[in-house]
Amino acid sequence: DAEITQSPRHKITETGRQVTLACHQTWNHNNMFWYRQDLGHGLRLIHYSYGVHDTNKGEVSDGYSVSRSNTEDLPLTLESAASSQTSVYFCASNSKGISTDTQYFGPGTRLTVL
Amino acid sequence: AQRVTQPEKLLSVFKGAPVELKCNYSYSGSPELFWYVQYSRQRLQLLLRHISRESIKGFTADLNKGETSFHLKKPFAQEEDSAMYYCALTRGGKLIFGQGTELSVKP
Numbered sequence: 270d271a272e273i274t275q276s277p278r279h280k281i282t283e284t285g286r287q288v289t290l291a292c293h294q295t296w297n298h299n300n301m302f303w304y305r306q307d308l309g310h311g312l313r314l315i316h317y318s319y320g321v322h323d324t325n326k327g328e329v330s331d332g333y334s335v336s337r338s339n340t341e342d343l344p345l346t347l348e349s350a351a352s353s354q355t356s357v358y359f360c361a362s363n364s365k366g367i368s369t370d371t372q373y374f375g376p377g378t379r380l381t382v383l
Numbered sequence: 384a385q386r387v388t389q390p391e392k393l394l395s396v397f398k399g400a401p402v403e404l405k406c407n408y409s410y411s412g413s414p415e416l417f418w419y420v421q422y423s424r425q426r427l428q429l430l431l432r433h434i435s436r437e438s439i440k441g442f443t444a445d446l447n448k449g450e451t452s453f454h455l456k457k458p459f460a461q462e463e464d465s466a467m468y469y470c471a472l473t474r475g476g477k478l479i480f481g482q483g484t485e486l487s488v489k490p
Contacts, residue, residue, distance in 0.1 A: 374427040
């Protein structure tokens with residue numbers, strides 16, 4: 270069955286380290302998104318991509334980067350992890366050009382930056 | 384600026400009581416609104432969208448453009464409805480979420 274997966278599910282790292290969170294979907298969706306979930310803020314968009322080699326900044330993109338080399342994957346990189354980036358990260362995907370299409374979410378990655 | 388506001392962080396009701404989770408939005412244009420739900424230890428999933436005018440798990444939501452609201456309602460809450468609920472609108476394919484409301488249904 271088609272699905273969207275994230276790895277790792279839990280990660281503890283230290284301030285200043287580079288961290289990469291993986292997101293992989295098998296629906297052949299063109300659109301992929303990264304959100305962070307924090308109490309009191311809901312989900313906030315970090316970066317998104319509408320297709321291979323396309324990346325765009327979201328609401329809270331500082332300190333994060335993404336790259337899209339194929340349809341299936343959108344890895345999220347924290348260049349130099351900070352304690353403020355401790356959060357739960359969700360990846361999502363949906364079909365190209367259909368704004369009302371459901372976004373399908375991954376299970377999330379809980380990141381702790383010490 | 385486009386924004387979604389959910390004024391209640393926590394809503395606690397007893398089983399069988401009516402539920403209304405509030406959602407207000409600001410959007411210049413015709414919004415497309417959604418309710419997403421996250422049950423404990425599960426991923427976020429779509430509950431319903433306003434264009435479908437559907438009822439899912441007994442929940443309904445009506446878009447009120449005059450009041451810029453999209454409140455989620457259910458006449459009789461069940462314990463399995465306990466979850467985190469997010470209202471969201473879409474802009475250019477991206478979702479803008481509210482802060483979320485935790486619904487707790489007590490037996």
